[in-house]
Every structure is written in structure tokens, then in C-alpha cells.
Amino acid sequence: KNEVEQSPQNLTAQEGEFITINCSYSVGISALHWLQQHPGGGIVSLFMLSSGKKKHGRLIATINIQEKHSSLHITASHPRDSAVYICAALLGSARQLTFGSGTQLTVLP
Amino acid sequence: EAGVAQSPRYKIIEKRQSVAFWCNPISGHATLYWYQQILGQGPKLLIQFQNNGVVDDSQLPKDRFSAERLKGVDSTLKIQPAKLEDSAVYLCASRGDGEAFFGQGTRLTVV
Numbered sequence: 001k002n003e004v005e006q007s008p009q010n011l012t013a014q015e016g017e018f019i020t021i022n023c024s025y026s027v028g029i030s031a032l033h034w035l036q037q038h039p040g041g042g043i044v045s046l047f048m049l050s051s052g053k054k055k056h057g058r059l060i061a062t063i064n065i066q067e068k069h070s071s072l073h074i075t076a077s078h079p080r081d082s083a084v085y086i087c088a089a090l091l092g093s094a095r096q097l098t099f100g101s102g103t104q105l106t107v108l109p
Numbered sequence: 110e111a112g113v114a115q116s117p118r119y120k121i122i123e124k125r126q127s128v129a130f131w132c133n134p135i136s137g138h139a140t141l142y143w144y145q146q147i148l149g150q151g152p153k154l155l156i157q158f159q160n161n162g163v164v165d166d167s168q169l170p171k172d173r174f175s176a177e178r179l180k181g182v183d184s185t186l187k188i189q190p191a192k193l194e195d196s197a198v199y200l201c202a203s204r205g206d207g208e209a210f211f212g213q214g215t216r217l218t219v220v
Contacts, residue, residue, distance in 0.1 A: 042211070043200065043214075045210065096157060097156065098159075099152045099154075
């Protein structure tokens with residue numbers, strides 16, 4: 001069992017829909033990243049959070065430390081949001097950065 | 110601030126050949142990670158360095174993969190000899206005290 005689990009694996013939405021991607025982890029973490037990966041492989045960090053909630057434009061990330069769960073929300077989704085979204089947790093005292101399996105998001109016009 | 114630099118961006122080799130990837134992390138970042146990302150999967154940690162020391166290489170296939178970070182700055186990842194199943198994107202990331210930053214990756218195709 002992976003220490004970082006992500007769902008759904010694939011998500012197709014219509015333009016304008018509200019989108020939620022979930023990430024859960026099984027051990028204590030010091031922080032969690034939400035990342036965006038476009039075709040070609042490059043990864044961009046969207047958020048790093050260790051508690052509460054962060055917002056940037058149409059993107060919102062929340063984390064519940066007690067429940068070991070984080071969510072990434074996209075409001076008013078747009079086709080340009082189509083990408084793979086990955087959560088990655090900083091685990092343990094060695095700060096190992098462990099990735100979830102990713103969510104392929106496709107937003108249709 | 111310059112980002113994490115990786116080279117080459119793409120590499121095609123025949124099986125049983127050798128290949129090396131290079132990563133230059135963000136200046137001052139003590140932690141450097143190498144990941145392997147097979148198509149359709151999330152990145153898998155190969156090795157984690159703290160300065161020039163190895164923190165975790167438990168998932169590195171040591172019979173064919175090696176990595177070094179001799180001066181605690183740049184790092185190289187080598188595969189010798191390559192197999193077809195090594196075709197993947199190899200990602201490098203670095204981290205100081207806070208957020209991790211990621212390179213563009215090297216896409217390796219073994220034919």
C-alpha cells in the first residue's frame with residue numbers, strides 16, 4: 001500500500017465545473033505539495049501546505065492533519081486546467097518526498 | 110532565482126548501452142531527490158541526498174543504477190546497462206528548508 005493515495009485517477013469535467021481531487025496519507029507528514037504536470041514532464045508546484053487552507057486564483061488547497069487528508073479544488077474549471085495533478089508529502093524525519101499516483105484531469109470546452 | 114536544471118531533456122539509447130543524467134539544484138538547497146516516472150504513474154523515489162550524503166537509496170536498482178553528488182551540489186544519475194523497462198522520465202528535485210522545486214526532467218527511451 002502506498003503511503004500517499006490519490007483519487008480519482010482520471011477525471012473529466014465540463015468547462016465551468018467545480019473540481020475536487022483528493023489525497024490521503026497514512027503516516028505523519030511535515031508538509032504536502034500539490035503539483036501540476038503538463039505533457040512533456042515538467043512539474044510546477046502549486047501549493048505547499050502544512051495546515052489549513054491556501055488559495056491562489058481559482059485554485060484552493062486544504063489539509064486536515066488529524067484526518068490525514070488534503071484536497072485540491074479548482075473553481076470555474078477551464079480547458080487550460082487540463083493536466084496531471086499530483087500530491088506529494090514530506091514524510092518522516094528524513095523529509096522523504098513521496099508522490100501520489102496522480103490525477104489526469106481533462107476539462108472539455 | 111534560477112530553477113532546477115536538468116540535462117539532457119531527451120535521450121534515446123539502445124538496450125545495454127549506458128546513459129547519464131545531470132542535475133543542478135537551486136543554489137543552497139541541501140536536499141536533492143532523483144525520481145523515475147514511468148508513463149501513467151506517479152514519480153517513484155530513486156535516491157535522496159542530503160548535501161553529499163545518501164539519505165535513502167532503498168528503491169535504487171543498484172545493479173545498474175548509480176548516483177553521486179560529490180561536492181554536495183550537482184548530481185549525476187547513471188544507468189549501466191540500460192534495459193527496455195528503464196524508459197521513463199527522470200526527475201530531479203531540490204529542497205532547502207521549505208518548498209521543493211522540480212526540474213523539467215529527462216525523457217529516456219530505451220530501444
